[in-house]
Amino acid sequence: MSDLCWWPVTDLARAIATKAVSPVEVVQAYLERVQARDAALRAYITVCGDAALEEARAAESELMGGRPRGPLHGVPIGLKDLFATAGVRTTGGSRILADAVPGQDATVVRRLRAAGAIVLGKLNMVEFAYGPEGRNPHYGDARNPWDAATARLAGGSSSGSAVAVATGLAAAALGSDTGGSVRIPASLSGITGLKPTYGRVSRAGVLPLAWSLDHVGPMARTAADCAVLLRAMAGYDAADASASVLPVPDYPAALTGELAGLRIGLLRGLFATAPAPEVGAAVEAAAAALAGAGAVVDEVTLERAGEAGPAAAAIVGAEALAFHAGWLRTRGSEYDPEVASRLRLGVLVSGVHYVRAQQVRGRLREDVDAALARRDVLVAPVTPVTAPAVADRDAALGDGPADVRSALVRLTRHFNLSGHPACSVPCGFTAGGLPIGMQVVGRPFDEATVLRVADAWQRITDWHTRRPPLA
């Protein structure tokens, strides 16, 4: 039954609800697969085998008693290891929190459990989510599954989430995205990942990197699966001051498959010059295919796109240092040295820089709003390059060389600053077999249209159905 591990969440949930398969059978299949494969892939930091089986037996009993919990009843998921889980250690990918056991679940975890999801375990990540590459010296790097010959970056910081979903070690996962940490690993690992609008999903119980930029989002093999998870996760939460009071739409119901008449802006400027040729060509071909399916596609430039980098550096630098100040004073030697250096760099950011960055941020948001005033969504590459080799420190972009870390966030951080929802979907492969991602960006709180476009794209293409060689 190992094929169960490749079923989309939508199919799995339906099969469980109709008693075609049992939650116990599903969880056992996943746990066996994790046991067999994860030593090489390093997607998990902690596997909750016994608890997951116990929850599966309870789920089966509830189902037999005619008491299904919700749309995710019996579906096994993984959680990036920065979501608090009652009674299960939450390391943040660090040594500092290696034995930290929260007393309660994060709000999103509680909501997913209430919808019936079963937590298989806690997933690998960049230490404290500070980095887009997916490296972790404490727990080992999660391995990008698309290249058996060369060790490549899975992308981060939600590296384990992407690898687990891409290799059939979880039906879906949660990630967090401060500068691209859901979309980048989704793109590099060939899965689908949604960064919702800032305020759409509660951050309560989630270890912060930068409070004003952190977004929580689902990662899965399809946009339809992301829609099911988002519906269960989203909504007001008194425990998060930034959580929106807007009602949560029925995202799965919005997936009509219809593209006709939708107005799509293909982002140009930085989003066209930075990508390597294969990446740019794949996204342009995708835009043409969307037009061929009935969408009205034009080109649009975000005039202030170049301002995102300095603003993001100042905001993340200041907020991350503020959160870590205590540990950096007393336990600095326990950090990954690279992460410690990134954190310490925050001392260069003055109060004036921080406020000025927030001023720039407001202007960036206006810029994106203006582009969306006459369009339903924007599309662009997620990363300018595909998965770099682990040994690579520099990457060849369309507009010149750049260090890998800054290259990976170049096209994603804009929408953390602006807060707009953005979904990464596979849109092609390089000649060398590495996945290419396209992001679909929508109006604030219009995840329904973003997911509708992403889902419609996946109905007319099969990029998202390919399985990596290391799976």
Added chain:
Amino acid sequence: MTDDVLDLEALRRAARTAGFDWADSDLEPLLPLATPMARALRTLEATPVDAAEPAIVYRVV
């Protein structure tokens, strides 16, 4: 703090100003990162924002 090239002494001063008493061995690895960061901050300082108010961090909609 936004000279384009920062040396160890500049980092010591910045750390102390921010309330951190870090050893040189903690600060030396920052040197390759500090210059790009300083350039980014200089770019930020030069970015026209007119009278824009800072984005509201916690906006409940």
